[in-house]
Amino acid sequence: METEVFRKHKWGGVTLKELEERINRYIVWYNTTMRKRSLKGVSPMEFRQSLGLALAA
Secondary structure: OHHHHHOOOOOOOOOOOHHHHHHHHHHHHHHOOOOEHOOOOOOOHHHHOOOOOOHHH
């Protein structure tokens, strides 16, 4: 997250609320969209679904 989010952006003038929203969007993206080589090319959500695990609400 540090490399993908924090180091790629300029943070001057960003409010705490905006920072929280950006972090939340990153977490959602990471868990639902980002393909992981260690999970054989699927996202963490797809991997959990393939195992039949329920998703946390």
